[in-house]
Amino acid sequence: MNVNAVILAGGWGERLWPVSGPERPKPLLPLGGGGRSLLRACYDRVAPLVGAQGKVYLVTDGRLAPRMRATLDLPKEQVFVEPEGRNTAPAIGLAAACLASIDPGSVMLVLPADHLVQDEPKFREILRGAVAAAGKGYLVTLGVQPTFPSTGYGYIQRGEKLMEVEGQTVFQVARFMEKPDQEAAQRYVASGEFSWNAGIFAWRVERILEEIRRHVAGLGELLDDLSYEELLAPHSEELVRRWRDVTPISIDYGVMEKASKVAMLPAEVGWSDVGDWHAVWETIREGGTEVAVRGRHVGHDTTRSLVWTSPGKVVATLGVEDAIVVDTPDALLVADLGRAQEVRGVAKEARPAPPDWDELRGHDAAGMLSVVQSFPSQCREALARGRKLDAPQELAGFRRVVCTGMGGSGITGDLLARLLSVEVRPHRSYELPEGIDEHTLLVGMSYSGNTEETLSAFRQAVDKTPRAMAVTTGGELGRLCHERDIPWIQVPAGLQPRAALGYLLLSPLPWFDQWGALRHEVGAAIDMLQSMSEELAPANPGNPAQALAERLHRRVPLVYAGSEFTSVAAFRWKTQINENAKQPAFWGELPELCHNEIVGYELTQEVLPGACVVFLRSAFDHPRVQARVEILKEVLERRGLRYEEVWARGEDAAGQLLSLMYFGDWTSAYLALGNRVDPSPVQPIEELKDKLRRWGNG
Ligand code: F6R
Secondary structure, three states, rough: EEEEEEOOOOOHHHOOOOEEEEOOOHHHHOOOOOOHHHHHHHHHHHHHHHOOOOEEEEEEEEEOHHHHHHHOOOHHHHHEEEEEOOHHHHHEEEEEEEHHHHHOOEEEEEEEOOEOOOOOHHHHHHHHHHHHHHHHHOOOOEEEOOOOOOOEEEEEEEEEEEEEEEEEEEEEEEEOOOOOHHHHHHHHHOOEEEEEEEEEEEEEEHHHHHHHHHHOHHHHHHHHHOOHHHHOOOOHHHHHHHHHHOOOOHHHHHHHHHOOOOEEEEEEEEOOOOHHHHHHHHOOHHHOEEEEEEEEEEEEEOOEEEOOOOOOOOOEEEEEEEEEEOOOOOEEEEEEEEHHHHHHHHHHHHOOOOHHHHHHHHOOOHHHHHHHOOOHHHHHHHHHHHHHHHOHHHHHOOEEEEEEHHHHHHHHHHHHHHOOOOEEEEEEOOOOOOOOOOOOOEEEEEEOOOOHHHHHHHHHHHHHOOOOEEEEHHHHHHHHHHHHOOOEEOOOOOOOOOHHHHHHHHHHHHHHHHHEEOOOOOOOOOOHHHHHHHHOOOOOOOOOOHHHHHHHOOEEEEEEEHHHHHHHHHHHHHHHHHHHHHOOEEEEEEEEHHHHHHHHHHHHHHOOOEEEEEEEEEOOOOHHHHHHHHHHHHHHHOOOOOEEEEEEOOOOOHHHHHHHHHHHHHHHHHHHHOOOOOOOOOOOHHHHHHHHHHHHHO
16 A cells, blocks of 8 residues: 655744744744754654655645655655645645545655754664554554643544554544643643644545535535545636635544544654644753754853854853843744743744835825826836937937946846847946947946036046937036037936936937937836836835845845846846935846856855845746746755745846836835835935045145
């Protein structure tokens, strides 16, 4: 008879806060011994039992599925995704229904992903007995020998002896008892008849499905109505809806307490559910020492304590007794070792409350959000203005474009390089741009018209080519153009340069079109930006840009683009996060970063614990880059690093690029509000410019 194992990896382990959390659930914590996660240890423990005929499966939720899968290197078909967490009966039912299609006559083992077992060989021997009893039609549960009168576990009362199989004694279950009070727990343990219910089971697939049909209203019908393919993710809306109606109930209450032919095998195997920091203290204190340490600890006069530090950080304790000290980049827990059970309560309070966006909007004193919102109209207005101007014919016939500009104006050169059909070299420095000759169109790009690097390069370059133009609100650059009769486009003043990107980029675009140098039209893209503007605006609370800003709060974004074409979007994310949110951010580009940055992940957790990769993805990315992203995600998972994905929208390449940029503009503005800063002013830039002005030229 084949044996398959199903590991349940649902909950996140609230009592192990602040190390565990919805983003870092308990099964993934490195408590499994030898640096392994609990999940990995569970897999290793059970894999020898299923042999070559059976398989180990996982049940988890959709959000965690990729990380869990990466931890175990499991193929997709071995991961069953719950449409929504509904406790263990529905999770087990889902796995059983799938196994009924894959391997109907088999025995199914069920194990929680986040327990520890010290004596693994003995555990497997007991499970072999459980499998044999399950083969005879029993619903089998393991009963763990209690080591103290716990009020945190359910109990099983042992009944008559049923049989001996595989060297194991199998008993009937007299009854299941819910978590008792202290007095009852003491009585149970003293009687010697009771075991802890560890939630580890064995049964034939058909048998458990029958019992589910009989006892769990709605679940049996739902599972019978759906095919194997329908049960696999991605789920239909219909399934998700019906799943929500299923009663959330544990397999113990829902089935085991009511079923017939229920057996138990006693298990004395050094089991722990590592449920709280006290249990972790017991698990990791080496050789029974009184102070259990994970990470770097300097302890003087420290007894009976647990110290857990973040990578790269040292915790020192002096004259401390019976303490739990758990330090993470986000939170620090200091508690009494004897009160570990109560951590759930403080965790609830300590977790950050969701941002009140209406209140935070008060930080946007200069109205950056409204400017971001009106970006599509700015683009339309810029195109319309540009179309009204005749392209100067004396500039036509160029072979390349050099666009000199800095910061929010300079990025226009990178964008023109993607939208035009001629070679465009963005230039950002004082020195004369290379390759300027009479076939070069020089574009001076400065919103203020007063940026000294831009002016310096522009002044030097205009002598090298008769083809020069500028885009500016005026300033010195405007004056220079006027004086030397150089064509220039005047854009409306009064904005931050980076917020005027629509004007800077799109006002000159109709000229390039008239000169026959435009490769990508942007009309359709602007319509798409308009719908994004409505979707991502503050009037739509909880929108995807706000949600992402919430997840990126206090993190350092490493923004990656999937191609050279979209890399400018990653760069814009970085600069917008710097200037709007006033915080660091970095950017990179695929596939290049797979040849260097990927190695740097090794110590990222230590040196940059707040790092969070943001993949900017486009359906137009090369298929091998798409594959690289999937593999990179697994690498990040394994290193415990966070990542996010933002998918481009739009029908064409220009739309894909602009949508990624626009999403970043919104996210950076919301990040600013989350940081409680005004997104608009860029005081350090102004101060530096001012100091340089006073520095003189020498
Ligand atoms: C400020 C901003 C800056 C400026 C840069 C160059 O909003 O985006 O990066 O763009 O200092 O100044 P301008 O654009 O006036 O040439």
